[in-house]
Amino acid sequence: MDAEIISVGTEIVLGQIVNTNAPFLARRLGTLNIEAQRQLTVPDQPDLLEKVIRAAWQRSKLVFVCGGLGPTIDDITLQGVASALKTTTQLDRDHWSWIKQSFKQRQKAMMPENIQQAKYLAGGQPLANPVGLALGSWYEYSGHRLVVLPGPPREFMAMVDQEVMPRLRSLVDTTKQIVSRTLNFFGRPESQLMDEIASVTKNLNRVVITSYVQPDAIQVRLTVHDQSVTKAKQLLDHAQQAIISKESEYYFGRGDDCSLAATVVHLLKERGLKITAAESLTGGMFQSTICSIPGASNVFDGGFVTYAASAKESLLGIDQRLIEQYGVVSAQTAAQMAERSRQRMGVDVGIGFTGVAGPDTLEGQPAGTVWVGLALPGQTTITRQLHLGAYVGRQEIRRQSVQYGLQMIYQALRK
């Protein structure tokens, strides 16, 4: 099926923000064998918008119009689409009540213009916004379909996944689908991982293998085209087995939404273990990442941020002389942080992070030098040194440290 994506927004046209919505949607459409061959960006300008929508609507069976559903004067998308399709907009009274209610609950003043966000294309269906205010629209006429989606990426992605994809799945030939599966890896350079995967999947040429670098994972997608679902599943199982047995050290789970943090929280819960942490360069990011997972309270009570050496002494009781002897960025300090935090919180697992986030060096060590300590019940404390690229920058060094820490826990616990 041919599709077009029209992104609306002066801020995108001016290059003030980068359009990540269109590529997200394109990847999702790809799983259904739908290619959006034309992807256009235009400013918040009614005349131009109407013109390009009319052209796309005539040309293509499936048109997406993205962005410009806010309550302000430059949010002209819904009206523009309605004019182009020669229809009007319609108020969803239930949603409008909900918007009013939600402003009230948040004790914020609502503007009369917010009513725009409760409107959708007359003759079409409203699309629910799982994480925001503005409704989307789904409109069909004479075999053509037009979908209106909100601009903020969180809202856009949620609406695509929860409202749009189920509707599209019912339109495509599901007997000859694309069947795909995502495997998640961490801690291996993409080119090396893909070379090694290629070497073990040489004979599996009906499985197309692609990789996507995500912030906290390399996602490897296995795709089978034009096969029955049963056959496709067999092929995927086969490929998955070959890949995981080669890359088991770096593999952590299946699925687009799989994260190391969620995997670790679930594994800890399964084992009935509680965890704590003492964080220096990560400054609370490890604990915050654990708490981002619903149900974290089953495995985490609390812990320590010990950014300065003085805090390592006052909060954890680490002897200042140990730090002076080995340095704050050392296996010994990381191990002590892990062990002391575990003792002080009276829990099973303790992890310690110490290192150089940069931009400056510390104790003569370059930015990106990190030690992680991991104390587990009835086991010698493990330490690991990371050499992260200084060029990736302070935030990324901290983020990667957290991910490597999670990986250490995962590798230790799954045994």
Add this chain to the structure above:
Amino acid sequence: MDAEIISVGTEIVLGQIVNTNAPFLARRLGTLNIEAQRQLTVPDQPDLLEKVIRAAWQRSKLVFVCGGLGPTIDDITLQGVASALKTTTQLDRDHWSWIKQSFKQRQKAMMPENIQQAKYLAGGQPLANPVGLALGSWYEYSGHRLVVLPGPPREFMAMVDQEVMPRLRSLVDTTKQIVSRTLNFFGRPESQLMDEIASVTKNLNRVVITSYVQPDAIQVRLTVHDQSVTKAKQLLDHAQQAIISKESEYYFGRGDDCSLAATVVHLLKERGLKITAAESLTGGMFQSTICSIPGASNVFDGGFVTYAASAKESLLGIDQRLIEQYGVVSAQTAAQMAERSRQRMGVDVGIGFTGVAGPDTLEGQPAGTVWVGLALPGQTTITRQLHLGAYVGRQEIRRQSVQYGLQMIYQALRK
């Protein structure tokens, strides 16, 4: 001047890579008052490419065609442009010698196809590639101009800055530029903020005011077109003053890269104050946000993550009976967290976060109910209740709590 940008590449169309070239070019064009109103992405497909180039060439005075100048079979851009313009390609013999020489020097095998990268549009001029192999093209005919640029971002950016911008500057009147300025706000719904700003800038109609919702700020951009730089600056100063005096409670700084966290860290440093925190629902995110700012060690030694009630008792010494009496999500608990953390760390400022991140309710309170306590030297502890929309989700409730906490500190300290 009207411009169009056509990006060529199946990998962009499929969403496998995000197009950062088009926004880069758009920002550069913006400095010359050129707006690329249509920005289109199409796959490496000769028919479609020719069709869209012909349409753009007829419609606009300035067309950019970006990507697809490599030596492989799917690099079809130059040939596609030549066909659309009814011209041919021409070999730059000097550049072809240089390519051959450069492969020899790097001891790499050259492919015969590399000759494609030494070609440009016949009747136009070659554009030098300062950091890569493929030439660009600059083509003019009857007042229309078409520019062909390479896809790899490093090469693209270098060619835009070194080859394209000087040529464009000679075409436009540089005495009349666009001058703009960004003001950052937090804690006000966009619609309300913009209504209030509109009310105080009614008489400043030469300043165009637009808003962009960022994750941690609403950015308001003031832009002046077609004025001398001196006059533009006066107009911007005038508008800025009117806006900030109306919205001082929510304003926190100027510039595209300004963040509340950096503003707070710098303000604490300026005042010679140190801060700590006790975090429940935010689980370390506040402290991690402080540590994300280079130089955080001047104002932050460490602190506490007290996710469970038991940790509030064991790490901070908060009386279990206080929590039982008022609830863990209460002004009293938040105030105690702020005060106790400050005492235990022996620093000037303490902040406490407690609330319901969701998805479940807690103590009968809905997700999004948050209390923040702020203990400052020689002052009664401040508490503030937040009512964040439950619908935004767990992570966003935690993120917004951190930002409101930063805002409380900023408002208290700047007095």
